[in-house]
Amino acid sequence: MSQHTREPMESSKASNVLTKIVSGFLDAPGSPLSDCPDDISESSHGRAKKRLKLDPDATYLSQATIYHTSPDDLERFFHAEVEALSRLRPKPASSSQLTQEDSLQNLAGFGPRRQGQSQDLPLHISLGFSQAAQGLASQMPSFHQYNFLEPSRQPETVIYPSQYTQDLIPYTQDEESQILPTQNVPQSSDPISSPRLDDDVPEAINPYNTDLNALRDLSIQLLALCKSGDKPAPVAQPEVWAEGRQELCETLHYFRSYQGGCYSVSGLVRGFLFDKSAYSRDYIDDTVVISRAGGGLVRDKGSGEMRQGADQTEKGKVLSLRNCINTYNPVVISVGSDNPNMPSKPQHTYSVLDYFKPTHIWSEKSNGKTIVRYRFEKFNVNKSSWWQASNRDDMAKLGSLPDPLVQSCRECKKETQQIYLQGWMCLQQSCHLFWKLLPGDPADKFQEPNEDSLRYDPRWLKQKTHWPNEDDDYPLTSEKFNPEAISIAGEDNALAYWLGMVCPHCGRCILRAKWAGWECQNPQCSFKQYPSHIVIPSRALCEPHFPLSTSYTLSRDLWEASVSLTPIFTHNYRIHRYKIPGVDGFVAHMIANQTVVEEPGGPNDMFEELQKINIGLERRRMKTAVAKGDSYTRHFTGRNIEEISEEWKPREFNEVLALGYFQQQKINYHDDGEFGLGPTIATLSLGATGTMRLRMKGRHYAGVSNSGIYDISPPLPGCVKYKERLALHDELESLKAGDQVVYRERLRAVPKELQLKPGGKHPDVLTMELGHGDIVVMHGFALQKYYEHSVDHGGKLRFALTCRFIEPESLKAQDRSHYEVGPDLGDYDGTRLKSCN
Secondary structure (H helix, E strand, C coil), X not given: CCCCCCCCCXXXXXXXXXXXXXXXXXXXXXXXXXXXXXXXXXXXXXXXXXXXXXXXXXXXXXXXXXXXXXXXXXXXXXXXXXXXXXXXXXXXXXXXXXXXXXXXXXXXXHXXXXXXXXXXXCHHHHHHHHHHHHXXXXXXXXXXXXXCCCCCCXXXXXXXXXXXXXXXXXXXXXXXXXXXXXXXXXXXXXXXXXXXXXXXXXXXXXXXXXXXXXXXXXXXXXXXXXXXXXXXXXXXXXXXXXXXXXXXXXXXXXXXXXXXXXXXXXXXXXXXXXXXXXXXXXXECCCEEEEECCCCEEECCCXXXXXXXXXXXXXXXXXXXXXXHHHCCCEEEEEECCCCCCCCCCCCCEEEEEEEEEEEEEEEEECCEEEEEEEEEECCCCCCXXXXXXXXXXXXXXXXXXXXXXXXXXXXCCEEECCECXXXXXXXXXXXXXXXXXXXXXXXXXXXXXXXXXXXXHHHHCCCCCCCCCCCCCCCXXXXXXXXXXXXXXXXXXXXXXXXXXXXXXXXXXXXXXXXXXXXXXXXXXXXXXXXXCCCCHHHHCCCCCCCCCCCCCCCCEECCCCEEEEEEECCEEEEEEECCCCCCEEEEEEXXXXXXXXXXXXXXXXXXXXXXXXXXXXXXXXCCCCCCCCECCCEECCCHHHCCCCCCCCCCCEXXXXXEECCCCEEEECCCCCCEEEEEEEEEEECCEEEEEEECHHHHHCECCCCCECCCCCCCCCCCHHHHHHHXXXXXXXXXXXXXXXXXXXXXXXXXXXXXXXXXXXEEXXXXXXXXXXXXXXXXXXXXXXXXXXXXXXXXXXXXXXXEECHHHCCHHHCCCCCCCCCXXXXXXXXXCCCC
């Protein structure tokens, strides 16, 4: 028999030992027992291994029964029982403090507890029990070493309190720090293998309660799922997936972030996308996801790896996620093919996992910086996880392990769960004990953990958080429209009809690149859907608050004072000719009246005809995209010259660029200064009213590029530091013709000298409201070099027909035409229209 084995104590001796521990707590001033439940096991503790019947008038412990088990179980059980009582009674008004020399330093502040228990033991109870435990099992680890050390394999004595009477000496405040002598505890050589208390048998001891080796082994197995390298295929295919970032964001209502990994709306997070920016200790299995909060990464100059550049705090999207926790709003998690923590090999560029509960938000340290982390667990565990590895079973289901340990910090008094097997740490950023392990020796200092050795405690990792709405089955797709039930003119041009849809056959997100409808780009899928279109009649374009007449139409344009205006009235057009200061060129807005838009073959007829025929409008791919997959324009354009049939190539026009806009589509700021284009560009606007804005390009306005290079172009009126830059221009031109080293040094010094900064708001110098039938003419190479323009609209459908001249010499030999331009088949003369009244 081991030297730690002890005989069962006599009832009276056991009572004397435990009276020192419990009676003072029960006698605390101002703590009546009238609200104490009849059954502690039915309180929030819920894990008491013995039902203790309490008499509301009882204040003393009468007896205890001793059984054999390990010292860890002794410590764990006693805390569970006594702290169940602590929830029912307030703490004493005061408690003594332990000194630095005391071998039981920090016991009261860091006693282990179970999840759901909200109060610490009073100091004298923690101290008293520690001394009793030391007497019962001399080698049992102290509280602050709990769960750090290898548990003893020797049987130890466990004390199970059974009932309360009034025939024992009450605990007094004077005895608060009295040390219980070891000699009060007799030895035992007759272990009891099957403990019973009032015919109630305690539940079997789970090996993960006490066996640190078992927990460590399980943690290693779980973390092995996230290791990089060759991975098995998933057990199934994702319900929703995409091969490009844009098709993902245009299709899914819960993730529309084109750059970041978190999408939030109105203070609530809707979805996350975790890709290659995975951080150390990030984790994914079939039911649990752990991730660092996004943002703040910078590239390490030495290793080239991305590291946290500044401390993270709870703000912005972190608060939005906490709102989700408080309101029981699940979020959708998607992953990219470069995520190294997936347990299986991703089959697509982006794959949607499922809905998850956000359960924990906490702070840690990594490489000296504070980071914020999230824990998620699967919302509907009854639904299979397609991303589970095909060659591995679920090693630990949610809620299958004992509850995680919970402790309160002695400094900040905040209660947190133990996350890592290495030990409990305070996770409050403002606490000076934040991210520090409790020392094994009271003489040692608190120290931060070794990051490389940290392993998640499986009890914390695989806990189950209950929500009132859990296990509901929310859809990962959305029914934005019914293509078969269109009954309103222009309904199919609304926002819902040009956004993407999830292919009902294969699950791929389909970006609507074709004017006619959706075509799945999965080579193994042939799904297509073309919604019917009810023509929007031209009479529906009438604006009730801006009616047209046969007189010259009023203007709604706005312009800066520096822009000069020359109005012209001719051929039923009010023409506003705008001169931009410092630029050789002009902008003319030709505002049409009722006579122009209603003429035969005019704007009204053109608008309706463009809706009836397919002229090959598509959203074209953009070559400068940085996101994964193909990126497309947010408007539809006509076919390239290579796509035009030989029948139409010999026509007189050089180029007509046709653009089509559905609801909320637009073209952002750009210029029409491509190589080979002529100096004049004219655009006819048809359909809904558009808004065209003109502003100076950012580099010329700010005087410095985004990379900090000074703009050597002549400054224009209206730019930042115009006078100062103008005064420097001649000096820089002189230096440019001389020593290039001196010239470059001077260019680097100018931005700092003039306090020039890139970015900032570039004000619009001209805003034009383009009505149905209006024409805009832009003339001058300098206008396209220094200025840029954008166009958006507020209706459901708008066309823009842009006429440009392309210099034949600017085309490559294979792109030049090999035909002669014939005569025009017709002519147009606006002077033949009836003049304005």
